[in-house]
Amino acid sequence: xxxxxxxxxxxxxxxxxxxxxxxxxxxxxxxxxxxxxxxxxxxxxxxxxxxxxxxxxxxxxxxxxxxxxxxxxxxxxxxxxxxxxxxxxxxxxxxxxxxxxxxxxxxxxxxxxxxxxxxxxxxxxxxxxxxxxxxxxxxxxxxxxxxxxxxxxxxxxxxxxxxxxxxxxxxxxxxxxxxxxxxxxxxxxxxxxxxxxxxxxxxxxxxxxxxxxxxxxxxxxxxxxxxxxxxxxxxxxxxxxxxxxxxxxxxxxxxxxxxxxxxxxxxxxxxxxxxxxxxxxxxxxxxxxxxxxxxxxxxxxxxxxxxxxxxxxxxx
Ligand code: ADP
Numbered sequence: 001x002x003x004x005x006x007x008x009x010x011x012x013x014x015x016x017x018x019x020x021x022x023x024x025x026x027x028x029x030x031x032x033x034x035x036x037x038x039x040x041x042x043x044x045x046x047x048x049x050x051x052x053x054x055x056x057x058x059x060x061x062x063x064x065x066x067x068x069x070x071x072x073x074x075x076x077x078x079x080x081x082x083x084x085x086x087x088x089x090x091x092x093x094x095x096x097x098x099x100x101x102x103x104x105x106x107x108x109x110x111x112x113x114x115x116x117x118x119x120x121x122x123x124x125x126x127x128x129x130x131x132x133x134x135x136x137x138x139x140x141x142x143x144x145x146x147x148x149x150x151x152x153x154x155x156x157x158x159x160x161x162x163x164x165x166x167x168x169x170x171x172x173x174x175x176x177x178x179x180x181x182x183x184x185x186x187x188x189x190x191x192x193x194x195x196x197x198x199x200x201x202x203x204x205x206x207x208x209x210x211x212x213x214x215x216x217x218x219x220x221x222x223x224x225x226x227x228x229x230x231x232x233x234x235x236x237x238x239x240x241x242x243x244x245x246x247x248x249x250x251x252x253x254x255x256x257x258x259x260x261x262x263x264x265x266x267x268x269x270x271x272x273x274x275x276x277x278x279x280x281x282x283x284x285x286x287x288x289x290x291x292x293x294x295x296x297x298x299x300x301x302x303x304x305x306x307x308x309x310x311x312x313x314x315x316x
Pocket of ligand 1: 015016018019020037038039040041042043044045046
């Protein structure tokens with residue numbers, strides 16, 4: 001398997017003369033990647049190009065090392081796609097729909113049925129699988145689309161809004177399944193969503209598109225680390241004594257929310273000094289958390305940067 005699951009080199013796509021993607025260059029490694037962007041940013045256009053459904057105006061793109069236009073049939077065998085919109089055949093039952101998706105990927109009828117049941121079990125679909133799909137709730141429709149995208153055991157999954165419309169329990173279950181596929185089965189997953197906490201929860205890497213441009217393409221861990229690191233400490237006991245003990249060790253104390261002592265730095269030496277100061281000040285450490293940039297702040301900044309770079313040509 002190539003190191004990079006997706007490679008984009010100067011990809012531009014114009015509809016008539018309107019550039020929906022503008023000179024997009026990036027690489028996406030194996031793992032879980034969140035694809036973010038406001039409406040009209042070019043996410044669907046990019047996904048269609050990756051699936052070989054749309055031809056880029058210029059540039060080069062590969063998926064799993066295969067050229068998206070020349071090798072689109074091979075790519076489809078190795079990629080599963082869960083669209084945002086419903087995609088079922090009315091009058092069929094859930095299990096028949098998933099079996100049909102497996103048949104489209106050339107599995108023999110009996111094997112397709114066996115596999116459909118296996119995947120529906122994984123998706124937590126019970127007896128509802130035997131009902132016709134028109135009767136399904138939003139949660140069951142999402143499970144069905146997810147199962148259809150997964151039934152041929154693809155190496156890469158592209159999921160468009162997989163948790164949209166789900167209640168908190170169903171959403172949790174969907175994110176857990178994504179985690180199992182990525183960590184337990186080595187699948188790579190590209191998740192396109194507006195729900196930033198979902199991306200924060202499951203992604204290794206984040207790509208932010210805005211106004212047809214890539215604004216950010218980096219690991220979430222790197223992005224989340226602030227330029228000036230700090231550690232948030234909550235203690236039981238006298239915060240004043242704790243502060244004094246930190247100061248006497250030369251630690252920098254920064255302003256922070258009430259009840260929290262914010263200590264400059266997050267290195268192992270800094271953490272050691274925090275524990276020593278807690279012992280010296282006779283306080284118990286209740287929590288100790290390195291400060292992190294929120295994905296929301298990163299997202300808003302990235303959109304602003306890209307919109308400025310593009311002269312404000314985003315349509316939302
Ligand atoms: P997103 O999925 O991020 O909302 P899209 O890729 O759907 O963005 O759209 C990117 C831009 O391209 C938008 O401004 C949209 O209006 C435009 N666009 C998308 N599809 C077409 C099309 N078939 N013809 C003309 N313009 C389009």
